[in-house]
Amino acid sequence: MPDTDGRGLAGLLLDLRVQAGLSQEELADQAGLSVRTIRELEAGRVARPRKDSVRLLSEALGLSPQDASRFLAAAGHGVVARPVVSVADPAPTGLRWRGTRPIPDGLVGREDELAELEGLLRQNRLITLVGPGGVGKTELALAAADRFSGADTTVVVVDLTTVQRDAAVPSAILDAFGTAPGTSDLDDVLSGRQPGDLVIVEDNAEHVLDGVAEVANRMVRSFPGVGVLVTSRIPLGLPDEVVRRVQVLGVPSNDDDLAEIVGSPAVEMFSRRVARVRPDFAVTAENARTVARLCRRLDGLPLALELAAARAGSLSVETILAALDDRFRLLSGPRRFGAPHQRTLADTIAWSVDALSDPARQLLYRTSVLGSPFTLDAVVGVCTGYPIDAADVPMLLAELVDKSLLQPVLEFEQLYGARYKMLETIREHAYAGLSSQGDDLTEFQDRAIEWCTTYVAGLEGAWSSPDRDRRYRAANANSAVFEVALERAAALAQWDVAARIVLGFRIAWQYQASVAESGIRWASVCADNVEDKEVAGMLRAIAGRLSNLTGDVHEARRHYGEARQLIPGETEMGLVARGGWVSSGSHLLDTQSLAEIPALVEDARKHGDVQRSATVQAICGLALLRWGRLPEAKELLLAWEAALVNPVVYPDEVGYMALSRVELELGNLSEARRWAELAREVQASDDPERTKVAGCLAMVEFHDGRYDEARRLLEEAEADIRGHRGYFDYLVMLYRSRLARAAGEPEQARICIRDAVSRLLAEGRVVYLLQVLPEAVAVLHALGRSEAGDALCGELLAWQRTMDPPMLPTAWEVLQESCERAAKATGWPEPDPAAAVRRLAADVLASLS
Numbered sequence: 024m025p026d027t028d029g030r031g032l033a034g035l036l037l038d039l040r041v042q043a044g045l046s047q048e049e050l051a052d053q054a055g056l057s058v059r060t061i062r063e064l065e066a067g068r069v070a071r072p073r074k075d076s077v078r079l080l081s082e083a084l085g086l087s088p089q090d091a092s093r094f095l096a097a098a099g100h101g102v103v104a105r106p107v108v109s110v111a112d113p114a115p116t117g118l119r120w121r122g123t124r125p126i127p128d129g130l131v132g133r134e135d136e137l138a139e140l141e142g143l144l145r146q147n148r149l150i151t152l153v154g155p156g157g158v159g160k161t162e163l164a165l166a167a168a169d170r171f172s173g174a175d176t177t178v179v180v181v182d183l184t185t186v187q188r189d190a191a192v193p194s195a196i197l198d199a200f201g202t203a204p205g206t207s208d209l210d211d212v213l214s215g216r217q218p219g220d221l222v223i224v225e226d227n228a229e230h231v232l233d234g235v236a237e238v239a240n241r242m243v244r245s246f247p248g249v250g251v252l253v254t255s256r257i258p259l260g261l262p263d264e265v266v267r268r269v270q271v272l273g274v275p276s277n278d279d280d281l282a283e284i285v286g287s288p289a290v291e292m293f294s295r296r297v298a299r300v301r302p303d304f305a306v307t308a309e310n311a312r313t314v315a316r317l318c319r320r321l322d323g324l325p326l327a328l329e330l331a332a333a334r335a336g337s338l339s340v341e342t343i344l345a346a347l348d349d350r351f352r353l354l355s356g357p358r359r360f361g362a363p364h365q366r367t368l369a370d371t372i373a374w375s376v377d378a379l380s381d382p383a384r385q386l387l388y389r390t391s392v393l394g395s396p397f398t399l400d401a402v403v404g405v406c407t408g409y410p411i412d413a414a415d416v417p418m419l420l421a422e423l424v425d426k427s428l429l430q431p432v433l434e435f436e437q438l439y440g441a442r443y444k445m446l447e448t449i450r451e452h453a454y455a456g457l458s459s460q461g462d463d464l465t466e467f468q469d470r471a472i473e474w475c476t477t478y479v480a481g482l483e484g485a486w487s488s489p490d491r492d493r494r495y496r497a498a499n500a501n502s503a504v505f506e507v508a509l510e511r512a513a514a515l516a517q518w519d520v521a522a523r524i525v526l527g528f529r530i531a532w533q534y535q536a537s538v539a540e541s542g543i544r545w546a547s548v549c550a551d552n553v554e555d556k557e558v559a560g561m562l563r564a565i566a567g568r569l570s571n572l573t574g575d576v577h578e579a580r581r582h583y584g585e586a587r588q589l590i591p592g593e594t595e596m597g598l599v600a601r602g603g604w605v606s607s608g609s610h611l612l613d614t615q616s617l618a619e620i621p622a623l624v625e626d627a628r629k630h631g632d633v634q635r636s637a638t639v640q641a642i643c644g645l646a647l648l649r650w651g652r653l654p655e656a657k658e659l660l661l662a663w664e665a666a667l668v669n670p671v672v673y674p675d676e677v678g679y680m681a682l683s684r685v686e687l688e689l690g691n692l693s694e695a696r697r698w699a700e701l702a703r704e705v706q707a708s709d710d711p712e713r714t715k716v717a718g719c720l721a722m723v724e725f726h727d728g729r730y731d732e733a734r735r736l737l738e739e740a741e742a743d744i745r746g747h748r749g750y751f752d753y754l755v756m757l758y759r760s761r762l763a764r765a766a767g768e769p770e771q772a773r774i775c776i777r778d779a780v781s782r783l784l785a786e787g788r789v790v791y792l793l794q795v796l797p798e799a800v801a802v803l804h805a806l807g808r809s810e811a812g813d814a815l816c817g818e819l820l821a822w823q824r825t826m827d828p829p830m831l832p833t834a835w836e837v838l839q840e841s842c843e844r845a846a847k848a849t850g851w852p853e854p855d856p857a858a859a860v861r862r863l864a865a866d867v868l869a870s871l872s
Contacts, residue, residue, distance in 0.1 A: 032097045033067035039084050039094070040065075054083035072098055079127055119172070122180025122199055122224070125165035131295065132272050132288020133163055140167035140267070144222065144250055147265045148243040151253040154269035155427040155446060156371035157326025160254040161226050163269055168222050168252060180224045189234030196223065196238065209238070216248025228255040229426075230378065236261055256375055256427045268427075271323035271446065275315040284311045289323035296332030297340075310340055317344045322446045327368055350451060372452040375428055382410045386419045387428055388460070391453035392467045394503025396432045396442040401504045404474040405467060439500035468511040475501075475508040476520060479527020491673070498531035502538045509545050518552040522562060525549050529565045539569040543578075560589025564600040571607060576787040580607040593626050595635050601626075602642040609646035610788045612857040614827070616646060624659065634673075637666035641678045648681055648688075649790045650828035657685045676702040680719045687722060688832045696723045718755045725758055726833070734762055753779045753791055760798050761837075769805035776802050777871045780864050789857045792864050793822075793830050797838035799867045804841050811870040816845035818863055825852040826859070 040050050040061075047061045054061075064072060077098045081091040130137065143150050144167065152160045168178045181199040186192060193209045200212050213221070223242070228235040236259040242249045243263050253259060258266045272289040284290055285306050293314065297304045306314050317340060321327040327350070331343055338346075350368065376384060389406035390397065399417065407413045420443060423429040428449055432442040445453070458464045478498065485494045505528055512521040525545050532542035543566050550562035567582030586600035601623050608616030620643045627639035644659035660682050666672045683698035699719045706716050721736035740755045756779035763772035779795050796819060803812030819838055823829055824847065830838065853859040 032072070032094075032099075033065050035094065035097050036061075036080070037065050039086070043084050045084075050080070050083055054079040119175075119177040120169075120180075121178070121201060123161075123165065123182065123226075125162060125169050130159070130162055130166050131292040133159070133166070136163060136267070136269070137166055137170060140164075140252075141170050143265055143267070144168075144171040144252065145219075147263075148247075148249070149239055149251045149253070149259075149261065149263050150265045150267065151255055151258050152267055152269050153255055153258055153425075153427055155324070155449065156256060156375055157324050157368065157448075158269050158271055158427075159325040160269050162325075164224050164226065164252050164254050168224050171222060173219070176219060177221050178224065179221070180226060182226050183231055183235070184227045186231050186234075189231050189237070192231055192234035192238050196225075199223075213242065213246040213249055216246065218248055219250075220248045222250045222252060225251065225253045228253050228259075229257045229375075232257055232259065235259060239264075257425050268430075272318075272325060272328070274319045274323040278312040278315050281306075281308055281311050284315045287315070287318065289318040289321075289328060290314055292325060293318055293328045293332050296329050297335040300333065300336035304335065313340050313344055317347070320344065320347050320447065321350075322448055324446060324448055326371060327448055330368055350448065368448060369452070372449055375426055376452065376456070379422070379426065379428075382415065383419050383422050383426075384456075386411055386416070387423055387449075388453045388457040388463075389467050390429070390443075390445065391450045391457055392464065392471065392507060394507045395444040395450070396500070397444075397504055398440060398442055398497075398500050400497075401474065401501050404478075405470045405504070439496055442500055468507065471504060471508040472511055472517070472520065472524075475505050475524050475528075479524055482527050482531070485530070489673075495531045495534055498528060499534040499538070502528075502531070502535070502541065506541055513548065516552075518549060521545070522549045522553050522558055525562060525565065526558075529568070532565075532569055533572055539572050542566075542569045543573070547582075556589050557591070560586045560600065561596040563589065564596055564603060567600070567603045567607070571603065574786040574788075576607050576610045579603065580611060580613075583607055593630065595630070595632060598623070598627055598630060598635055598639050602639045605646050606642050609649045610790050612789050612828070612860065614856075617650060617652075620646065633666060633669045634671050637663045637669075637672050640666075641675070641681070645677075645681050648685055651831055652828075653685055653688055657682070657689075660685065674701075674705040676706040676716055679705065680715060683719055683723065687726060690832070692723065692727055696727070699723050718752075718758070721758055722754065725761065730762060730765060733758065737762070753783055753788075753795060756782075757795055757798055760802060764801060764805050769802065772802045773806060773871050777868065780867055780871075784861065784864050784868075789860050790828070792860050793828070794834045796860075796863055796867060797830065797834045797841070799871065800841045801837055803870055808870060809844075811866075812841065813845040814848075815863065815867060815870070816842045817848040818851075820845065820847045821849075821851035822859070826856055 040047070043050075045053070047065070051061045060072075077095055078091075081094050084094075086094055140150065140152075140163070152164055154160050165180065168180075172178050179196070179199050181196050183192070183195060186195045197209060197212065202212065225235055225239070232255065235253060235255070239251045239253065239259060240261050240263070242251050258264060272292060273287055274289045275284045275287045277283070290306060294304065294306055317331065318328065321331060334343055376387065379387065386402070386406060389411075390402060393401055393405060399420065402420065403413050403416050407416065411419065420429065424431055424443070429443045429445055432439075432444050436442070454464075457467070478501070482494065482498060485491050488494065505524060509521050509524060512518070512524070525542070529542065529546075532539050546562045546566040546569070550559040550566070553559050553562070563582045563586035567579045567586060570576075570582055571579035583600050583604035587597075587604055590597040590600055592598070592601055601619065605616045605619050605623060608619075624640060624643055627636045630636050640659045641663040644656045644663065647653075647656035647659065660678060663678050664682065667674055679698045679702035683695045683702065686692075686694040686698060699716070699722075702719055703716045717736045717740035721733045721740065724730075724733035724736060737755055737759050741759070756775045760772040760775035760779070763769070763775060776795065776799050780792065780799065783789070783792050783795065796815065800812050800816045800819065803809070803815065816838065819830070820842060823835065823838075829835070
């Protein structure tokens with residue numbers, strides 16, 4: 024066996040595999056592990072793999088007992104691989120595991136939890152894993168005990184499934200130790216042990232919680248050599264208890280990224296289980312979308328994935344997905360192992376629901392109509408009534424969370440307050456329970472309409488209130504409930520009611536791009552069905568605003584154009600529609616937009632609403648900035664800033680950022696910095712989209728020669744881009760490219776500028792390509808692709824001399840630095856400015872490939 028030579032397990036495994044003449048795929052097949060596991064081990068990304076996995080590798084590699092011992096030691100397990108024990112043979116005296124063993128390669132996507140649990144077992148005496156039925160608590164607990172255990176550690180697994188009484192828990196533990204009835208008590212088997220000697224896993228404890236809690240408390244208080252690991256759907260509630268909630272497996276966030284789909288833990292688990300009944304199964308480009316949707320529909324719940332995979336021996340994945348509307352019938356077997364209440368999906372959920380008090384069960388049923396996530400306010404407003412009193416709702420929600428039937432939503436809790444979500448599998452069970460109770464289902468759906476109608480009435484005037492952000496975010500937190508109300512109103516053909524809800528909720532949709540698509544759909548559907556044409560125009564304007572937010576500038580332009588034809592132009596929503604039409608047109612290089620600005624500004628100034636007037640002037644100022652009309656843009660933006668003295672007009676970071684950009688392009692660096700810092704001051708501290716201001720400040724620092732600070736700010740902004748989409752993402756990529764060129768990293772610059780061009784092309788924001796394409800010329804030259812760079816430079820020189828709008832000064836400066844040899848291209852001007860820019864951008868992408 025080769026020496027590890029300080030390289031650890033990764034290098035040793037690679038050498039052993041090569042010596043055995045095996046590929047990664049062949050070793051994975053012989054060991055019964057995934058290829059991904061082999062790759063992760065050889066890459067050194069798994070510091071201490073499970074002992075069962077290491078033993079399987081030892082056997083697949085054909086290692087001698089001595090070499091197997093060294094291999095285990097390199098993996099962090101200083102014990103020789105245990106021999107295979109025949110069922111008919113007596114267990115050797117050195118075997119220190121009693122009860123159910125972990126399934127080899129049974130865990131997927133749990134490496135972080137496994138590492139955390141191993142550490143917790145070394146530092147704490149009592150740990151409880153809680154989570155909904157079927158989430159994989161048992162396998163995680165067994166794997167953690169296995170990883171923790173050493174040569175001198177005894178692991179005893181106590182299956183509490185069949186224990187019916189709290190008083191019988193001590194006897195069940197003694198039975199797991201293998202003691203003869205009546206020959207010893209629990210104190211006898213626990214006494215005299217040193218720390219780390221004994222780990223007791225008490226599995227499926229929720230139905231005998233008091234008995235388990237009493238014994239566990241005695242163990243950790245009286246026997247320092249004993250560690251206790253409990254799995255339950257409910258915490259024990261002991262002072263020494265460390266609780267960890269086991270989450271469902273991660274699912275793909277979209278259907279188009281094959282690498283993300285294949286790398287998803289839920290997809291990997293489903294694929295492994297399907298391969299047991301269909302060895303030829305693999306996730307491919309053809310079936311990836313279906314597999315991703317299937318895993319999302321099943322919530323990433325391991326039990327549901329396993330039961331669905333078992334059906335793949337006789338059904339296609341497409342058929343399984345289509346049948347999920349009746350998932351409890353589909354996933355009813357054939358699982359013949361495990362606890363009786365975990366052999367079908369329906370039994371697993373019913374086990375928890377049947378143990379609830381009647382008020383808690385009724386609240387679970389009723390919250391199934393709310394969508395997910397939902398807030399305490401929505402529950403009180405929609406779900407109360409006998410046997411649920413409004414004052415008891417917080418306590419009942421806490422009970423449902425404790426029993427793993429609801430999950431708290433921790434993401435952005437500071438922004439949106441306390442929210443709860445329900446797994447789709449649990450929701451279907453609860454929804455069926457509510458539907459079985461006569462008219463209850465329609466009653467609570469109708470209540471959702473009433474509550475949402477009242478809620479949006481309370482939002483009137485919120486835009487001009489000092490706490491508007493808080494109020495709109497609170498509304499946004501209930502977007503799923505509004506979806507339910509709109510679905511019910513549509514089913515009843517109550518289009519006027521639906522329109523009132525959409526109009527009242529319109530701004531709340533803007534606070535989260537991920538739900539804006541729903542707003543676009545409902546605004547469009549309602550506009551198609553309401554009889555009042557002005558109301559239809561207002562709804563079209565909302566669809567335009569939300570389309571712009573999601574990056575679909577062409578759709579925004581279309582919606583705004585239709586709205587302009589339906590709403591009187593001097594009304595508030597008429598001004599909104601006209602302003603949106605101008606803004607979207609400026610992105611698309613539509614010259615008609617500029618012609619609209621003077622009349623629009625004049626009508627806005629005549630309008631009685633100071634806030635609306637200021638907003639329209641800011642929108643028009645931004646449009647003029649995009650077109651390089653810097654003095655006119657500055658005039659309108661300063662008019663917006665002057666209006667801030669009015670108490671009903673609130674500062675907005677985008678307005679300050681626009682002023683900063685104008686001054687930067689005019690060469691007034693100190694003023695640009697002043698406006699950028701004002702933007703940072705007014706941006707809400709809890710605003711999840713930090714890209715805007717960080718990118719603006721980075722531009723100022725770059726042009727001030729402070730590259731390190733610019734780089735730090737861009738890194739902050741780039742981290743935000745990974746979680747949110749915004750108007751200013753392209754600027755982050757543009758200036759990362761400039762910094763990379765300055766640092767002599769042309770390949771990094773190529774990636775940044777290629778991504779910026781791709782994103783702007785996809786979203787239709789053509790005008791911003793005129794800021795990015797000059798940088799592409801510089802990048803091509805830095806890469807040594809001078810011919811392509813000169814050709815693009817000649818085209819841009821021709822644009823600058825014959826077309827409108829001109830490039831902004833900072834972009835023109837970059838182009839001039841790169842145009843020593845280029846000659847102006849012929850064939851200009853071109854009749855369609857937007858088409859010309861898109862053609863140049865497509866050429867750039869080809870050159871940067």
